[in-house]
Amino acid sequence: MCSVVLAEELAPKLNPLSHQEIGVWVGKVHPEKTIEKSIIRRGLISSQTALRADCARYLATHGDRSDIPYLIDALSDESMHEGASYAHAGMSTTRYWANIALICICKIDAGYRWDDPIEKRKKQIDSWKNHWANVKIRLKQ
Numbered sequence: 001m002c003s004v005v006l007a008e009e010l011a012p013k014l015n016p017l018s019h020q021e022i023g024v025w026v027g028k029v030h031p032e033k034t035i036e037k038s039i040i041r042r043g044l045i046s047s048q049t050a051l052r053a054d055c056a057r058y059l060a061t062h063g064d065r066s067d068i069p070y071l072i073d074a075l076s077d078e079s080m081h082e083g084a085s086y087a088h089a090g091m092s093t094t095r096y097w098a099n100i101a102l103i104c105i106c107k108i109d110a111g112y113r114w115d116d117p118i119e120k121r122k123k124q125i126d127s128w129k130n131h132w133a134n135v136k137i138r139l140k141q
Contacts, residue, residue, distance in 0.1 A: 010069035010132065014038075017046040029054040031061040041070050044094070049079045056097035060104045065135060068105060072128045074098035075112060075121070095121075102128060106135075 017025065017039070026048055029035060035058065043055035056074055059067050077094035096114040103109050110131060112124035 009073045010129065011041075011073050012069075014042050014045060017042045017048075017051075019047075022046055022048045022051060026051050027054075029058050031058055034062075037067070041067070044070055044074050044098075049094070050092075052077060052079065052094040053092055053097050056094050056101055060097060060101040063101050063105045065105065065139070068102065068132050068135065071098045071102050071105075072125065072132060075102075075125050075128065106131060 021039075021042075025039065025043060027050075029040070029043065029051065040055045040058055040062075043051050046052055046055075052074070056071065059071060063071065075095050075098050077098070080093055093114055099112045099114060102112075108131065110124055110127035112121065112128065114121075116124065
C-alpha cells in the first residue's frame with residue numbers, strides 16, 4: 001500500500017482486491033449503497049488509490065468498532081492524488097478519510113491530521129492505537 005511504514009499493522013491480514021475485482025468496484029463505492037464489509041476492507045489495501053479513499057470514506061457512514069484496526073492501519077497510507085472537488089489534494093487521500101471514519105465511529109478525535117509531518121502522524125497513530133487497546137479491553141468485559 002505504501003512505501004513508508006508509519007506504524008505496525010493492527011488488523012488481521014487480508015488479501016487485497018484482485019485487479020479484476022478492482023475494476024468492478026472503482027467508482028462504485030458510495031455511502032448510499034450497502035457493500036459487503038470484506039470488499040470494503042480489502043479495498044482499503046488495494047492497489048488503486050481512489051478505491052482505497054472511497055472505502056475509507058464509506059466506513060465513515062457504515063463503519064463500526066470492528067473496522068477500527070483496519071482504519072488505524074489506513075492512517076499510514078502515504079498515497080496522494082488530486083481531486084478537483086477538494087479544498088486540498090490530501091483531503092481525497094485514504095488517510096484523511098480513515099481519520100474521519102475513526103472520528104465518526106469512536107466519537108473522539110485523536111489529533112491526527114493527514115498533512116502533518118510523518119513523525120507527528122506516527123505519534124497520532126499511536127494515540128489511535130492506545131484508544132483501540134482500551135476499546136478492546138472494554139469489549140472483552
